Amino acid sequence: MKKGIIYAVLSYLIWGFLPLYWRLFQAMPAWEILGHRIVWAFVFVAVLVTCSRQWGRLKTIFLSTKSTVAVVLCSFFISMNWFLFIWAVNNNHVLETSLGYYMNPLISVLFAVIFLKEKLSAWQWASILLAGTGVGIMAVQYGQVPWVAIALAVTFSLYGLAKKLAGLDVLLGLTGETLMAMPVALGYLIYIQSQGTGTFASLSPLLMIVLLLSGAATAMPLFWFAKSMQLLPLSMVGFIQYISPTTSMLLAVFLLGEPFSQGRLVSFSFIWVALIVYSVAGFRKSRLPATN
Template sequence: MSDERRGYLYGFTAYVIWGFFPIYFKLLQPSPPLEILAHRVIWSAAFVALLLTAMRNWSFLGRVLRTPRLLGGITAAAVLIGVNWATYIYGVNSSRVVETALGYFITPLVVVLLGVTVQRERLRIWQWLAVGIGGVAVAVLAVDYGRLPYIALVLAASFGSYSLIKKRMSLPPAEGMFVESAVLALPALGYLTWLNLAGGAEFGHVSAGHTALMLFAGVATAVPLLLFAAAANRVPLVGLGILQYVAPILQLACGVLIYHEPMPAARLAGFGLVWIALVIFTGDGIRSARAAARLRAGTETAQRTATA
């Protein structure tokens, strides 16, 4: 198997795991969302710490602690991913799986908007069209829900902002994930201590299976992230951009087919507009990538000719 095909396999596996996360987090009930989040943070930090120990790779911590700007960026990223995780768990366990899927469908469009507003990037006309259709879709869905789809918008905004910060940092996935989890671990431990003292903790009081699933949250969080990192090193950006739709498609299927969440005509129309926007966005990305590849090839050919 070629390295690129192996990368696609890694990426597809990561997105499939993320796509079935609604089933996993539903199984963690009756624990409330914040208890699930706290355990997810703590066991993620513990699992990645074991990986780093096995790889004897702790030297990065010195660089992080000696670089206030890097530490500040990681702290901001940790807060954003914590908000994202908490919102997702709340959405799944309040029977809004379809809305969480919408959040990850519109995330690419939000990332583009952040590029314009924060990075001062210039959009191509097709990108503007995709963003505009996405905005109309959110308006249609707001009318259908009777409110803004705030779970979807918080998921998209938090993950888009998280991606923007991560793009500016230069830590490999395992190291970055450990530091982010470590930043959140102290408040998570404080919350769990309070919850246990108040007698409201479900962990260890439901069943052996529930306890095992809560402990497994660290592995469930880290493994797809590491698979994605392995894919990102092998698969072209356009390929990753197409793969990213696997997870929300599966999440949507879970919401509609497994948990029987409603999908009235107006909501279906809103999702249809989102999908049209994503087709335009992805098609423009593919065209742009091919044009850039042709330009690079022409430049390389001209350089070889000039040096011949």
């Protein structure tokens, strides 16, 4: 349990600071950043697999239909999540990414009920209703649904669910996910470079090195997240997830200068109250004596 908590805190803390990392490449298109992120993440995990001499075990992931489908789904959901996050950060929507990841624990809980048959109390259902109200208020105020926030929450919750259901070895599962996406990403990077539309060559040497390190910046939090998913209940991982959006929200308001209007405060307040209600309900439930 303690190891799982440490892994979860490390992963979410790094994810909270990632907006500062991707803002370094604001001049690059989001698809190009995503391509580099996938390729260098695969290179990083490939080095780890080589050092641990586990290439022979990698094929075991694809021996069953269940694990193969799980890897494909994980690869798709995390790739879409990465793209949306990069695009949002570099288009001044960091606050909306924060809202999305505040919603993520409650979406994860909802998926746990639907797919894992977990039971919720009336107070926990109330928390989900409060979160939906907050999203609705934002949609009414701005005249559109906060699709970036919702898409980020849904894609990452689906990724976490797929990881939970797959039950694969952490390193091999991560290798399989990046391996599935890598050919597409590499092909795209080669294509834009051949067309003269790639921007990698225009970066300074320092930024080139920083972009290459995106493999480690991507893979290590995912590795720690996967470990925490193995060691902790899905609902507890969702609770620790609050670290990431809180960090991103503070960065957006106090460092990146995004406006935090009264309407946004009302919407965020509904989400915060929902999280408090859910957390208190979950804590009270955990304090109840077990029954046979």
